[in-house]
Amino acid sequence: MxxxxxxxxxxxxxxxxxxxxxxxxxxxxxxxxxxxxxxxxxxxxxxxxxxxxxxxxxxxxxxxxxxxxxxxxxxxxxxxxxxxxxxxxxxxxxxxxxxxxxxxxxxxxxxxxxxxxxxxxxxxxxxxxxxxxxxxxxxxxxxxxxxxxxxxxxxxxxxxxxxxxxxxxxxxxxxxxxxxxxxxxxxxxxxxxxxxxxxxxxxxxxxxxxxxxxxxxxxxxxxxxxxxxxxxxxxxxxxxxxxxxxxxIDYEEFDPMTDPRLEVNYRDSVVKKQQNKMKLQERLGLPVNKDIPLIALVTRLVDQKGLSLVDRVIEDLLSLEAQWVILGTGDHRYEQLFRWAADRYPDKLSANITFNEPLARQIYASSDLFLMPSEFEPCGIGQLIAMRYRSIPIVRETGGLKDTVASFDESTGEGTGFSFTHYNAHDMLYTVQRAVNLYNDPEAWKTIWSNIKKKDFSWxxxxxxxxxxxxxx
Missing domain, CATH: 3.40.50.2000 (Glycogen Phosphorylase B;)
Incomplete structure (x- = not known):
């Protein structure tokens, strides 16, 4: 045919x-x-x-x-x-x-x-x-x-x-x-x-x-x-x-085992993922600490991507025991929001207001959590790449995000990430808090990793x- x-x-x-x-x-x-x-x-x-x-x-x-x-x-x-x-x-x-x-x-x-x-x-x-x-x-x-x-x-x-x-x-x-x-x-x-x-x-x-x-x-x-x-x-x-x-996604193009842009190649090694994280923390001027969760946003900085929710509770998000790395360009107000946050909390957030594919790959490989609180998302590709690089997604249940990320349930041990339903800043904040808390539970974290490992997001x-x-x- x-x-x-x-x-x-x-x-x-x-x-x-x-x-x-x-x-x-x-x-x-x-x-x-x-x-x-x-x-x-x-x-x-x-x-x-x-x-x-x-x-x-x-x-x-x-x-x-x-x-x-x-x-x-x-x-x-x-x-x-x-x-x-x-x-x-x-x-x-x-x-x-x-x-x-x-x-x-x-x-x-x-x-x-x-x-x-x-x-x-x-x-x-x-x-x-x-x-x-x-x-x-x-x-x-x-x-x-x-x-x-x-x-x-x-x-x-x-x-x-x-x-x-x-x-x-x-x-x-x-x-x-x-x-x-x-x-x-x-x-x-x-x-x-x-x-x-x-x-x-x-x-x-x-x-x-x-x-x-x-x-x-x-x-x-x-x-x-x-x-x-x-x-x-x-x-x-x-x-x-x-x-x-x-x-x-193209599993050959997006493969942490062979990706030449990474500091350390890996598949399912927590230790090697942490090595990438420490290299990135050093490069971006964040305190180097393998044990603190690193949360990533790699996105166009526009309303569709749910950034008005982040804007609403940014002080609360930055008070969590976590670091943030932002990569993207878009609306002036969101570019300025993240520049302001990086100035105010230099130990907590790195703002990279640019389009940079090699850096994007390093962020996928280094981050522990990947935030996509979209207002609407026809499919979304960021959450698929994140899971391929074993960065656990936090998403709003809309469009393809709902179809590809199952919320983790402690009682059954099922799920591949964290999600919230309503387009609401405090629902998002609560979900991020929950993810950060579970990061400190090695058993739960291992379970989510092994659930992601069984998924196939290739074409x-x-x-x-x-x-x-x-x-x-």
Whole structure:
């Protein structure tokens, strides 16, 4: 079976969030299961030279977008056994970063059109086009409107995956008419219309054959007004073709036994994990003490990640017998909050307001506890990496956090972390206190470690679920 992943980012070429990790790792697991999976991305300026130098141009053609005649180049690179195609047009993609430009509607309209136009040129007509997030949401719409009746395209099925429903690609209706050559029948309330404009994401949800999202709980949550971002009614009406499949992580990429960024490699050794902790404490200027619990936050510093809860009780959190290490960038107010805390409590908290992948790995390897108090979390990848590195997660029970972390129960000895239900600062504080207290109970701690050891958060099971969905299609 031939599957083409269409996405706006993928590790190691371009990354702004968890989407890139999924697109970089899921195809490898699907290929192991016998599928022919390839990936198509925009060719951004920021893609490292070590990759662009290896790319070969496999096609160039003129693309019709509305009234425009535009150059489109397709480059190809095989990386870790996966064929990646890159859509090239310097007017749209020769600039820093992936998103945030005034012409993003036009840039990703071009990308959606290019994916479908490129297929005969790259000699790969897939059975399934798997679209990811709003940037590719118009592919199913264009397919239905302009391509499905052409003989070489007519067997293709489309899958739309929601990685985060909050981002919907809403732009003016006139732009949609202009870029996609769509009539008014596609722009009404039962089609693309949203908030008076039109939405890439809504198009993908309505016109694809199957909708998936990145955890079973998130699939339920987005059918409710609180999490549904004004699309809950649509999603309830489509629940017969909506599936939640939890994300995995790449077990080769995230492996404390072989990770070159760690001071000391380990698998299940408390002693070696503590050696990493002491090296990190020394490096960050915290008091070196192997016996004090180190709590980590590696995250984007934004409201979604539950940081308003941390803000509310930060003095209480810092009065606990624990150290804190923060890594991330984001909203100014949270960056300032952690800078202030590091100034006020230099022996308790280290604030690293930056994006630094090697340091992130060292923090996963060194921390005893990993805090993710998210307001909502479609899947979350931090808690999976944390458990792989034997850092025990403290999470709010939402989305994928609820599906992947089971709260520890002293009476039965079951559970892989700590969790709280309500989006409430004192519930979080109580849960962190409980975790810190149990850190000082070696038997309980050993039990949680051995529970985590039995879990498999690789892509294997999830890839089997995707393969089954493709087969059903």
């Amino acid at each position: 031939k599957v083409l992943f269409a996405a706006s980012e993928a590790v190691p070429f371009a990354k702004t969030g968890g989407l890139a990790d999924v697109i970089g790792s899921l195809p490898k697991e699907l290929v192991k299961q016998g599928l022919d999976v390839r990936v198509i991305l925009p060719k951004y300026e920021d893609i490292p030279a070590q990759f662009t130098q290896q790319m070969e141009t496999v096609a160039s053609f003129t693309l019709q977008m509305g009234w425009r005649q535009l150059y489109c180049g397709i480059l190809k690179l095989v990386h870790e056994g996966i064929t990646f195609y890159f859509v090239d047009n310097e007017m749209y993609y020769r600039r820093r970063g992936c998103y945030g430009y005034g012409d993003d509607a036009e840039r990703f309209a071009f990308f959606c059109r290019a994916v479908l136009d490129a297929l005969p040129h790259i000699d790969f007509i897939p059975d399934v086009i798997h679209c990811h997030d709003w940037q590719t949401g118009m592919i199913p719409v264009l397919y239905r409107a302009h391509f499905s009746w052409q003989p070489q395209y007519e067997h293709i099925k489309t899958v739309m995956t929601i990685h985060n429903l909050k981002y919907q690609g809403v732009f003016g209706k006139e732009q949609f008419k202009d870029y996609f050559a769509l009539g008014d029948e596609h722009l009404g309330g039962y089609a693309l219309e949203l908030f008076g404009g039109a939405s890439f994401m809504k198009g993908g949800l309505l016109y694809s054959d199957i909708i998936t999202t990145v955890s079973p709980t998130y699939a339920e949550e987005i059918q409710t007004p609180y999490f549904g971002e004004y699309l809950d009614g649509l999603l309830r009406s489509q629940q017969h073709r909506l599936y939640g499949i939890v994300n995995g 294997r099971k999830s890839a089997q679920q995707y393969a089954a969905l493709y087969n059903n299609l």
